[in-house]
Amino acid sequence: MTRPKPLVAVKDLNFRRGDRLIFDGVDIEIQRGKITAIMGPSGTGKTTLLKLIAGQLRPDAGFVSVDGLEVHSLSREQLFLLRRRMGMLFQSGALLTDLDVFENVAFPVREHTDLTESMIRNLVLMKLEAVGLRGASHLYPRELSGGMARRVALARAIALDPMMVMYDEPFSGQDPISMGVLVQLIHRLNDALNLTSIIVSHDVPETASIADYIYVLSEGKVVGEGTPEELGRSRSEWVMQFMHGLADGPVPFHYPAPEFFDDLMAEPLR
Amino acid sequence: MIEVLRRFGRTGLRFFERLGRGNIFFLHVLAGVPALVLRPTLVIAQTWSVGVRSLIITVVSGTFVGMVLGLQGYNTLVDFGAEESLGVVVALSLVRELGPVVSALLFAGRAGSALTAEIGLMKATEQLDGMEMMAVDPLRRVVAPRFMAGVISMPLLAAMFSAVGVLGGYFVGVGLLGVDEGAFWSQMQSKVDVYEDILNGVIKSLVFGVVVTWIAVFEGYDTVPTSEGVSAATTRTVVHSSLAVLGLDFVLTALMFN
Numbered sequence: 001m002t003r004p005k006p007l008v009a010v011k012d013l014n015f016r017r018g019d020r021l022i023f024d025g026v027d028i029e030i031q032r033g034k035i036t037a038i039m040g041p042s043g044t045g046k047t048t049l050l051k052l053i054a055g056q057l058r059p060d061a062g063f064v065s066v067d068g069l070e071v072h073s074l075s076r077e078q079l080f081l082l083r084r085r086m087g088m089l090f091q092s093g094a095l096l097t098d099l100d101v102f103e104n105v106a107f108p109v110r111e112h113t114d115l116t117e118s119m120i121r122n123l124v125l126m127k128l129e130a131v132g133l134r135g136a137s138h139l140y141p142r143e144l145s146g147g148m149a150r151r152v153a154l155a156r157a158i159a160l161d162p163m164m165v166m167y168d169e170p171f172s173g174q175d176p177i178s179m180g181v182l183v184q185l186i187h188r189l190n191d192a193l194n195l196t197s198i199i200v201s202h203d204v205p206e207t208a209s210i211a212d213y214i215y216v217l218s219e220g221k222v223v224g225e226g227t228p229e230e231l232g233r234s235r236s237e238w239v240m241q242f243m244h245g246l247a248d249g250p251v252p253f254h255y256p257a258p259e260f261f262d263d264l265m266a267e268p269l270r
Numbered sequence: 271m272i273e274v275l276r277r278f279g280r281t282g283l284r285f286f287e288r289l290g291r292g293n294i295f296f297l298h299v300l301a302g303v304p305a306l307v308l309r310p311t312l313v314i315a316q317t318w319s320v321g322v323r324s325l326i327i328t329v330v331s332g333t334f335v336g337m338v339l340g341l342q343g344y345n346t347l348v349d350f351g352a353e354e355s356l357g358v359v360v361a362l363s364l365v366r367e368l369g370p371v372v373s374a375l376l377f378a379g380r381a382g383s384a385l386t387a388e389i390g391l392m393k394a395t396e397q398l399d400g401m402e403m404m405a406v407d408p409l410r411r412v413v414a415p416r417f418m419a420g421v422i423s424m425p426l427l428a429a430m431f432s433a434v435g436v437l438g439g440y441f442v443g444v445g446l447l448g449v450d451e452g453a454f455w456s457q458m459q460s461k462v463d464v465y466e467d468i469l470n471g472v473i474k475s476l477v478f479g480v481v482v483t484w485i486a487v488f489e490g491y492d493t494v495p496t497s498e499g500v501s502a503a504t505t506r507t508v509v510h511s512s513l514a515v516l517g518l519d520f521v522l523t524a525l526m527f528n
């Protein structure tokens with residue numbers, strides 16, 4: 001079976017931070033119109049992967065293409081044109097602290113379109129309504145909880161109706177109710193706006209419930225991929241450990257370190 | 271020995287690397303300036319927070335500096351029976367030197383540090399990254415308007431400083447010490463030259479405005495994105511821009527009034 005041309009293709013990606021190899025030959029394909037989840041333990045480089053796709057970081061080898069364009073060979077203008085069609089939800093929200101919620105969501109609209117004030121108002125209120133925060137439109141980011149800030153950032157990410165949205169940990173810090181609402185929201189947005197979604201998350205059940213395809217990353221490699229059902233049945237130790245949250249398995253809990261005993265015995269560094 | 275040399279070399283390399291980055295940054299910011307014509311509100315809003323908010327400290331300092339000049343000038347001049355020239359002494363000291371220099375130092379402490387901290391914090395909290403992701407260039411949207419605001423504000427603040435300084439000198443000289451009012455103003459009018467003195471003072475303050483604001487926005491943009499990084503960058507802004515102002519003042523004075 002030949003698969004349709006993916007929206008995002010990551011080929012043989014290598015990336016290092018200092019001496020540490022974060023990605024070692026990663027291949028990922030994101031299909032159009034689908035929700036693809038990238039999962040993996042903390043610190044494997046999921047956020048880094050999103051930044052590589054968005055062209056904020058440069059790979060050491062391999063390439064990333066989005067909608068047929070090779071991201072890292074674009075000029076700055078072309079890259080910015082491409083980014084107008086991508087929304088990204090930052091892990092921290094990254095809201096502008098000197099603007100209130102309304103203006104934060106209006107920001108990309110004001111920057112990139114010439115809509116009239118009343119059209120902007122309607123658009124912004126619509127997006128805020130979608131994330132359930134229309135009533136908070138006059139609050140400043142410092143007056144929001146972490147979960148609320150994330151939802152405002154989501155409204156901002158979809159303000160310009162992008163072709164794809166990258167969600168970095170959309171569920172962390174949400175209470176069970178808003179978590180459920182968000183899961184449904186991401187799902188609905190994806191279908192209603194004909195979006196392509198990339199979700200980075202460690203919340204296995206929530207993500208598995210809406211994802212069409214899942215990649216599991218660990219130690220710089222893709223250690224498992226497939227639909228949620230396929231992964232659920234997978235016999236791979238890596239995937240089983242992650243999907244079922246087991247403490248024992250190949251995925252290390254620790255940042256790479258010398259043997260504990262050696263470290264304790266070693267001379268203090270000055 | 272080798273270790274000392276090596277460290278020296280490393281420091282030197284780092285210095286020049288940073289200087290180079292600062293220059294490239296400067297060119298990028300300049301490239302963003304013309305587009306601001308289309309969005310004057312951005313510059314106006316920043317001129318408010320950079321310029322207008324530095325006004326009080328500038329006016330208060332200017333008044334006191336002028337009053338001190340009045341006192342000191344009078345005490346010196348009266349020995350030669352030349353206290354009528356007090357107006358000239360006060361005005362020239364202010365317009366040529368103290369106005370541009372002291373107001374630039376105040377500006378570095380008041381507005382420069384605030385600019386660095388603001389931009390640095392925006393970087394530390396991923397706001398600049400977030401803007402880039404929305405296809406908005408932070409150099410154009412955040413840095414360029416602040417830079418322009420600084421460059422516009424500095425000469426105005428320096429002029430303000432000199433103006434209230436002259437009034438301070440007048441208050442002490444004429445009001446308290448009894449210098450003849452007519453002589454105070456008329457000597458000032460005839461001896462202070464529009465080009466030689468005032469224009470040169472304005473050029474100085476323009477140069478200081480460019481340099482101080484450039485250092486401030488660069489330090490903010492180049493900051494290590496942590497709380498310590500931002501506080502270190504803020505300190506560096508005040509130290510470096512004060513030194514730059516004093517050093518440049520010598521060079522400019524030598525060129526202008528030799």
Ligand SMILES: Nc1ncnc2c1ncn2[C@@H]1O[C@H](COP(=O)(O)OP(=O)(O)OP(=O)(O)O)[C@@H](O)[C@H]1O
Binds near residue numbers: 049
């Ligand atoms: N600016 C940086 N400089 C150096 N190393 C970094 C930097 N940012 C991240 N790293 C390293 O890159 C690795 C991957 O980071 P990343 O933020 O992509 O992880 P993540 O998978 O998103 O983790 P989490 O699930 O906790 O958000 C981490 O081990 C981290 O130490």
Ligand SMILES: [Mg+2]
Binds near residue numbers: 046048091168
């Ligand atoms: Mg992350």
